[in-house]
Amino acid sequence: MELQSANGLDDGHEIASGRGPIEWQEIDRRLREYAVHRSALDAAEFFDLLRAEQLKICFLFGYVSHYEYMERVLGYGPHAARERMRVARILAALPETAASLARGALSYSAVRELTRVATAETEAAWLTATKGLVANQIERVVTGHLPGDRPEDPTVPDLRPRVVRVELPPEVHALWRQARAALAAERGTELSDADFVETLCRGAIAPGSGADGPAHQIAYQQCPDCRRTTQNGAGREIDVAPDVFERAACDARDLGSLDAPAPERATTTVTPRMREQVFARDHHRCTAPGCRSARNLDVHHIIEQSRGGPHDLWNVTLLCTGHHAALHNGLLTMRGEAPYHIEFRWVYGPPIPAGLEPEARRALITQRAREFFE
Numbered sequence: 001m002e003l004q005s006a007n008g009l010d011d012g013h014e015i016a017s018g019r020g021p022i023e024w025q026e027i028d029r030r031l032r033e034y035a036v037h038r039s040a041l042d043a044a045e046f047f048d049l050l051r052a053e054q055l056k057i058c059f060l061f062g063y064v065s066h067y068e069y070m071e072r073v074l075g076y077g078p079h080a081a082r083e084r085m086r087v088a089r090i091l092a093a094l095p096e097t098a099a100s101l102a103r104g105a106l107s108y109s110a111v112r113e114l115t116r117v118a119t120a121e122t123e124a125a126w127l128t129a130t131k132g133l134v135a136n137q138i139e140r141v142v143t144g145h146l147p148g149d150r151p152e153d154p155t156v157p158d159l160r161p162r163v164v165r166v167e168l169p170p171e172v173h174a175l176w177r178q179a180r181a182a183l184a185a186e187r188g189t190e191l192s193d194a195d196f197v198e199t200l201c202r203g204a205i206a207p208g209s210g211a212d213g214p215a216h217q218i219a220y221q222q223c224p225d226c227r228r229t230t231q232n233g234a235g236r237e238i239d240v241a242p243d244v245f246e247r248a249a250c251d252a253r254d255l256g257s258l259d260a261p262a263p264e265r266a267t268t269t270v271t272p273r274m275r276e277q278v279f280a281r282d283h284h285r286c287t288a289p290g291c292r293s294a295r296n297l298d299v300h301h302i303i304e305q306s307r308g309g310p311h312d313l314w315n316v317t318l319l320c321t322g323h324h325a326a327l328h329n330g331l332l333t334m335r336g337e338a339p340y341h342i343e344f345r346w347v348y349g350p351p352i353p354a355g356l357e358p359e360a361r362r363a364l365i366t367q368r369a370r371e372f373f374e
Helices: 023-055 066-072 078-091 095-102 108-114 123-129 135-142 170-187 193-205 242-250 272-281 321-328 358-373
Strands: 220-222 229-233 236-240 297-301 316-320 332-337 341-346
Touching: 023 066, 023 078, 023 095, 023 108, 066 078, 078 095, 078 108, 095 108, 095 123, 108 135, 170 193, 193 321, 229 242, 242 297, 242 321, 272 297, 272 316, 297 321, 316 321, 321 332
Parallel strands: none
Antiparallel strands: 220 229, 229 236, 297 316, 332 341
C-alpha cells in the first residue's frame, strides 16, 4: 500500500498501486471538470449578455427591459441579474481576468470580488496579489479598497448600512411585533430597526443587565496608527464607525495588544467594585428621563474618557444601549454630576413616544418638521 498525505488525499492519485481509480477519485475528477466548465460557461455568458444588451434583443421578445429578459428567460432573480451584468460590464475591460475565468483558473465568485476594485491599469497587480486565493480570501483582500486602488494602497472603512431581509411565519411575526412593542414601552420611545435588532442580539450574546460584567462581550479591534476599528462578526472582520468603539470603550474589557510577544494583562474600564456601586445607586435602570430599561445597561462616563473624564462616581451613570448609542452619535447630550444633577438634552428634539395613535403621531411629526425648517 502506498502512503498518501496526512489527510489520506493526494489530488486524485491512486491509493493502491496497480489499481485503477476508485469511486471517490472519479467523483473528485468530475467535480473538478464541472468547475472548469462552469467557469468557461460564465465567461461565454458574460460576453453574450453584453451583446444581448447592446442589440436590445429583449424587445424582440416583448420584454420591457434586459433585466426582465434575464429573469423570465434565463431564470435569474433581480439581484443576481444586476450583479451578473455589473460583472460583465467591468470584465469587458479586464482581458486577463476574463481569460482566467474562461480557462477555469478563476471562479465566478473570485472574479465577482476582483471586479469590485480592478481596472485596466491595476488588473495585473490584483491578479498577482490574489493568486492562489479562494473567493472568501479575495473578498478580505479587496475589502476597503475602491475601484482603481492597488493592493498596497491604504484601505477605507466600509460603513454602509447592511440590508438584511427576513421571512417569518405568522406566529414568529407576532412575537417580533410583541417584542418590539415591549422594548419600545420599556424605553419610552419608538425603536428604529437598528435599535430593536441590536437589543435582541445583545440579549443573545450577553444576556442580563450588565451588572455582572461589561455588556460588551464583543470583539473590537482598533489600529493604534490609523484608528480604524473593526468588529468580529462570527469570524469576519467588519468595519464599524469610531463612535461605536468609543461607546464600547466606556464599559469594556481590554485585552491589550494582540501583537505583543506575550499575552498582556486584561483590564476593565470600570472596576467590579465601582460597577456594583453604580448599579446599586442607579437602581439597575437607565438614568435617561422616561426610560425604564433594566437590560443591556452600560456604565457611561459623563465627561468622556477621551476628554479626560475621571473614573469618579460622580462622572459615571447607567445608560441603556439605545440612549448610549444616541449620545455617542451626537443625537443626545448630557452634562452635570451623577446621580441627581445630570441634564439630558435631545439635539433634534426627543424621539417619537411609543404607543401614539396614527393621527397623533402624524401631527407630532408635522409639527417637528415645521419647527425644524422654520
